[in-house]
Amino acid sequence: MSVRISAMSVLPPVRRDRVIAQLPQCFRKEAAIHTKNDFNNKVKTACQEQRTGTVGFKISKVIVVGDLAVGKTCLINRFCKDTFDKNYKATIGVDFEMERFEVLGVPFSLQLWDTAGQERFKCIASTYYRGAQVVIIVFDVNDIASLDHARQWLEDALKENDPTAVQLFLVGTKKDLSSPAQYSQIEQDALKLANEIQAEYWAVSSLTGENVREFFFRVASLAFETNVLAELEKSGSRQIGDVVRINSNSNNLYAASKKKQSNCCQ
Ligand SMILES: Nc1nc2c(ncn2[C@@H]2O[C@H](COP(=O)(O)OP(=O)(O)OP(=O)(O)O)[C@@H](O)[C@H]2O)c(=O)[nH]1
Numbered sequence: 001m002s003v004r005i006s007a008m009s010v011l012p013p014v015r016r017d018r019v020i021a022q023l024p025q026c027f028r029k030e031a032a033i034h035t036k037n038d039f040n041n042k043v044k045t046a047c048q049e050q051r052t053g054t055v056g057f058k059i060s061k062v063i064v065v066g067d068l069a070v071g072k073t074c075l076i077n078r079f080c081k082d083t084f085d086k087n088y089k090a091t092i093g094v095d096f097e098m099e100r101f102e103v104l105g106v107p108f109s110l111q112l113w114d115t116a117g118q119e120r121f122k123c124i125a126s127t128y129y130r131g132a133q134v135v136i137i138v139f140d141v142n143d144i145a146s147l148d149h150a151r152q153w154l155e156d157a158l159k160e161n162d163p164t165a166v167q168l169f170l171v172g173t174k175k176d177l178s179s180p181a182q183y184s185q186i187e188q189d190a191l192k193l194a195n196e197i198q199a200e201y202w203a204v205s206s207l208t209g210e211n212v213r214e215f216f217f218r219v220a221s222l223a224f225e226t227n228v229l230a231e232l233e234k235s236g237s238r239q240i241g242d243v244v245r246i247n248s249n250s251n252n253l254y255a256a257s258k259k260k261q262s263n264c265c266q
């Protein structure tokens with residue numbers, strides 16, 4: 001508790017437009033990590049009671065992969081800087097941005113790794129895949145080949161990570177460039193793939209900003225939820241018992257700690 005207060009006083013406050021009080025909804029119910037309307041009850045209670053352990057200091061690593069020029073950098077720049085550059089500048093290797101959120105009153109950070117899609121930079125970029133909690137596979141909704149390559153990007157990203165621990169998103173970009181008819185055709189294929197690889201599907205436009213903020217809020221919220229649940233599982237009953245003791249009577253705590261000490265010397 002005291003650590004949390006001092007960390008909060010050192011860091012600047014989280015931007016007002018990065019405060020998440022409610023679970024943002026998925027884009028398509030047919031391809032979502034889950035379709036619940038609200039945060040998990042255990043997570044909500046833990047946040048209210050400030051029992052989120054180390055989650056408030058955690059930085060979750062997010063890697064953004066996909067073919068060259070599909071719009072990975074523009075997607076990150078639209079969200080983090082609210083800018084859009086119509087000129088293509090290839091990412092060389094990797095870049096990263098930090099984004100701080102506050103979810104259900106708890107600070108939470110995402111480290112967004114923007115990787116190169118160009119083949120010649122791929123081997124540098126792939127050395128940064130390790131330790132990702134979230135993998136975002138980006139394709140261009142006007143380029144079916146970039147969707148076909150999504151599986152390969154996924155395979156490469158998962159080589160460096162525990163597949164069961166990664167949250168996956170499949171994101172179609174440049175929605176502004178496609179007609180509704182063209183779009184709905186590629187969306188069928190994208191939804192099918194998203195289901196096969198168990199990814200949550202989104203379609204966005206970094207030019208207009210459509211769905212960009214909603215998407216990243218969803219990523220932050222789901223990553224946060226997973227982290228809190230993992231923390232609760234890890235801490236189990238021992239820490240919860242300790243908190244009860246602290247709250248009920250500080251003398252008891254002293255007695256308990258003395259007892260613990262004597263036990264451990266035996
Ligand atoms: N119309 C439109 N153009 C976009 C959009 N997103 C990106 N672009 C354009 O697509 C081109 C490539 O965008 P980038 O974000 O640099 O692509 P990238 O995936 O980062 O490419 P690499 O770094 O080489 O892997 C640029 O010219 C962008 O302006 C979008 O939503 N709409």
Ligand SMILES: [Mg+2]
Nearest residue numbers: 072073090091
């Ligand atoms: Mg780029």
